[in-house]
Amino acid sequence: MAQMTMIQAITDAMRTEMRRDEKVLVFGEDVGVNGGVFRATEGLQNEFGEERIFDTPLAESGIGGLAIGLGLQGFRPVMELQFFGFVFEVMDSIAGQMARMRYRSGGRYTSPVTIRSPFGGGVHTPEMHADNLEGLMAQSPGLKVVIPSTPYDAKGLLISAIRDNDPVIFLEHMKLYRSFRQEVPEGEYTIPIGKADVKREGSDLSIITYGAMVHESIKAAEELEKEGYSVEVVDLRTITPLDIDTIIASVEKTGRVIVVQEAQRQAGIAAQVVAEINERAILSLEAPVLRVAAADTVFPFSQAESVWLPNHKDIIETAKKVLTF
Amino acid sequence: MASKEQKAQFDVKTQLENVTEQFKTLQVLNEEGEVVNEAAMPDLTDEQLQELMRRMVYTRILDQRSISLNRQGRLGFYAPTAGQEASQLASQFALEKEDFILPGYRDVPQIIWHGLPLHQAFLFSRGHFQGNQIPEGVNVISPQIIIGAQYIQAAGVALGMKKNGKKTVAITYTGDGGASQGDFYEGINFAGAFKAPAIFIVQNNRFAISTPVEKQSAAKTIAQKAVAAGIPGIQVDGMDPLAVYKAVKDARERAVNGEGPTLIETLTYRYGPHTMAGDDPTRYRTSELDNEWEQKDPLVRFRKFLEKKGIWNEEMETGVIEQAKEDIKEAIKKADETPKQKVTDLMDIMFEDMPNYLKEQYEIYREKESK
Numbered sequence: 001m002a003q004m005t006m007i008q009a010i011t012d013a014m015r016t017e018m019r020r021d022e023k024v025l026v027f028g029e030d031v032g033v034n035g036g037v038f039r040a041t042e043g044l045q046n047e048f049g050e051e052r053i054f055d056t057p058l059a060e061s062g063i064g065g066l067a068i069g070l071g072l073q074g075f076r077p078v079m080e081l082q083f084f085g086f087v088f089e090v091m092d093s094i095a096g097q098m099a100r101m102r103y104r105s106g107g108r109y110t111s112p113v114t115i116r117s118p119f120g121g122g123v124h125t126p127e128m129h130a131d132n133l134e135g136l137m138a139q140s141p142g143l144k145v146v147i148p149s150t151p152y153d154a155k156g157l158l159i160s161a162i163r164d165n166d167p168v169i170f171l172e173h174m175k176l177y178r179s180f181r182q183e184v185p186e187g188e189y190t191i192p193i194g195k196a197d198v199k200r201e202g203s204d205l206s207i208i209t210y211g212a213m214v215h216e217s218i219k220a221a222e223e224l225e226k227e228g229y230s231v232e233v234v235d236l237r238t239i240t241p242l243d244i245d246t247i248i249a250s251v252e253k254t255g256r257v258i259v260v261q262e263a264q265r266q267a268g269i270a271a272q273v274v275a276e277i278n279e280r281a282i283l284s285l286e287a288p289v290l291r292v293a294a295a296d297t298v299f300p301f302s303q304a305e306s307v308w309l310p311n312h313k314d315i316i317e318t319a320k321k322v323l324t325f
Numbered sequence: 326m327a328s329k330e331q332k333a334q335f336d337v338k339t340q341l342e343n344v345t346e347q348f349k350t351l352q353v354l355n356e357e358g359e360v361v362n363e364a365a366m367p368d369l370t371d372e373q374l375q376e377l378m379r380r381m382v383y384t385r386i387l388d389q390r391s392i393s394l395n396r397q398g399r400l401g402f403y404a405p406t407a408g409q410e411a412s413q414l415a416s417q418f419a420l421e422k423e424d425f426i427l428p429g430y431r432d433v434p435q436i437i438w439h440g441l442p443l444h445q446a447f448l449f450s451r452g453h454f455q456g457n458q459i460p461e462g463v464n465v466i467s468p469q470i471i472i473g474a475q476y477i478q479a480a481g482v483a484l485g486m487k488k489n490g491k492k493t494v495a496i497t498y499t500g501d502g503g504a505s506q507g508d509f510y511e512g513i514n515f516a517g518a519f520k521a522p523a524i525f526i527v528q529n530n531r532f533a534i535s536t537p538v539e540k541q542s543a544a545k546t547i548a549q550k551a552v553a554a555g556i557p558g559i560q561v562d563g564m565d566p567l568a569v570y571k572a573v574k575d576a577r578e579r580a581v582n583g584e585g586p587t588l589i590e591t592l593t594y595r596y597g598p599h600t601m602a603g604d605d606p607t608r609y610r611t612s613e614l615d616n617e618w619e620q621k622d623p624l625v626r627f628r629k630f631l632e633k634k635g636i637w638n639e640e641m642e643t644g645v646i647e648q649a650k651e652d653i654k655e656a657i658k659k660a661d662e663t664p665k666q667k668v669t670d671l672m673d674i675m676f677e678d679m680p681n682y683l684k685e686q687y688e689i690y691r692e693k694e695s696k
Contacts, residue, residue: 025488051488056515056518057511057514057515057518059507059511059514059515061477061507061508061511062477062480062508062511062512062514062515064477065474065476065477065478065479065480065481065508065511065512065515066477066480066481066484066515067481068477068478068481069477069478069479069480069481069482069483069484069485069495070481070482070484070485070488071481072425072466072478072481072482072485073481073482073484073485073486073488073489074485074489075485075488092471092474092508093474093477096471096474097471097474097478102674102675102676102677103454103671103674103675104454104457104467105457105458105459105466105467106454106455106457106458106674107458107673107674108457108458108459109459109466110677141675142675142676164677165677166676166677194680194681241680241681241682242682244681244682245681
């Protein structure tokens with residue numbers, strides 16, 4: 001076991017899979033000699049050579065098409081989108097093509113592509129670098145969307161994503177890349193896609209969340225505990241497909257729920273979770289299910305980020321409304 | 326001082342003229358079926374020449390029957406192909422079975438001749454997923470609907486072939502409108518940068534639905550767009566099957582020899598509407614222009630050429646026509662017999678392992694569809 005940051009765990013996952021399966025290819029902008037702008041592919045070109053890990057021309061749509069074509073020739077492409085805010089350039093390849101490959105070919109062809117990409121706020125990026133666009137992906141049938149919150153989960157989930165025979169969007173929250181270390185096993189292990197994880201047990205309130213908000217939620221839970229509330233934190237880990245069973249089990253246990261997302265409120269993952277709870281567990285609820293989310297503006301210029309991004313204080317405020325309803 | 330500065334400036338006008346000047350149309354057979362370029366004459370046996378003619382005649386009949394079946398409501402989406410036979414079929418004829426075709430929606434004839442059973446082409450037209458279930462060993466993907474998307478995928482297929490050490494090519498088709506798409510540039514540029522064995526064909530039939538090619542770009546030819554990607558670009562007479570064959574065969578040779586991709590612009594014309602879904606070409610084309618292009622007809626000139634060689638006659642042509650009609654009848658029958666598509670069938674092919682939310686919905690639709 002080694003202590004790793006999330007970015008190290010991500011590199012380790014790619015290294016593990018590249019060693020195990022020679023059909024795994026890693027490519028994108030600046031992933032070769034440079035090791036990626038966040039160093040996610042650090043050292044990989046030295047070990048595996050330019051045939052298997054290579055820089056592409058600077059064109060996201062072309063990278064997506066390349067991944068689809070390589071997939072058709074039996075490769076297992078792991079493409080990096082340098083920042084997820086650039087995804088609009090490659091939306092057709094992702095939502096229009098990869099997501100439909102199995103479907104439109106009647107199962108004849110697949111797109112076993114993993115799209116890795118940094119996203120999320122709080123690191124003072126320029127415009128179009130930090131946007132929380134996961135909802136856009138989750139709404140496209142044929143895609144799976146994974147968002148880890150810890151180094152351990154990141155490695156196990158990324159290995160699962162690479163081995164998956166359907167396209168998986170793997171979103172890496174930039175603020176979590178180097179924020180803390182955790183014990184991460186050497187070698188291969190997998191965490192199933194579509195399986196949530198109860199990160200903290202509790203009996204009075206469930207916070208259902210994912211990504212960087214897992215840590216804000218845990219912080220909120222710890223403060224609420226000082227006031228005598230026992231708070232459970234459910235980390236979705238995969239936002240599509242949702243782990244309905246784990247969500248509902250937690251709701252039935254606590255009877256009070258808030259759903260927390262970093263993204264803007266409109267038509268988000270939290271709304272989907274609330275709808276699922278209403279359809280399946282309304283009689284277990286002691287209070288309305290409330291959301292904590294960002295304002296419905298464009299992702300803010302970095303100077304307004306700290307107020308715009310939901311934090312543990314916002315979570316405590318909303319949690320108390322539900323706890324005292 | 327001023328004159329010195331002027332002298333040092335780049336002569337942009339001459340530069341552009343020089344580029345365009347270099348893109349002359351490759352032609353082997355003229356409209357009378359006479360060989361005008363012996364040096365470019367491809368090395369084809371009489372049997373191969375007859376086979377190419379057979380395919381062109383067959384496909385013209387297939388187009389006529391498809392249009393009439395569409396009018397009877399027995400086919401769905403259909404993009405007419407008459408006029409483009411040389412461009413479509415002679416390019417496919419230059420391929421090997423292991424080469425991979427990424428077609429646009431008008432390029433159904435190429436994938437039929439590459440091995441797609443005819444009844445599946447009809448199922449594709451009718452909107453049944455089994456039309457897209459390409460049989461094992463047939464190296465094509467179903468026609469692309471998003472203009473240009475097949476170009477970037479072709480770069481990927483070609484790079485994959487190269488990495489797998491195969492001596493094969495990926496070939497893809499779009500139209501003159503497609504050459505305006507970002508994916509067109511990204512596709513040829515990626516393939517060039519990776520020296521991937523790809524052939525990019527632009528069938529310039531002069532109209533993207535209704536928009537004339539002159540409004541697509543300031544470039545005088547589409548072939549010259551290859552210059553910016555650093556790859557060979559060739560313009561051919563797309564109504565001349567031998568010129569098309571020659572250009573593709575040479576491009577294939579270069580590709581499998583590790584020399585990278587080629588862009589080929591075929592100058593052609595679609596006689597019919599854009600699709601059978603209500604397009605009216607009289608709104609944007611004159612009958613004079615239609616007539617001018619019909620004079621260049623690929624079947625007419627190839628027939629003249631073969632007849633002069635004494636290897637084609639009316640009896641052979643009638644035989645092909647009868648065969649085509651017979652095959653089409655059979656294929657339609659087979660398409661009619663294919664079980665109706667269900668929503669549950671579609672759920673089955675969304676993922677390798679059906680997620681729980683789909684399993685729940687599957688039960689709902691299974692119930693609905695069993696009634």
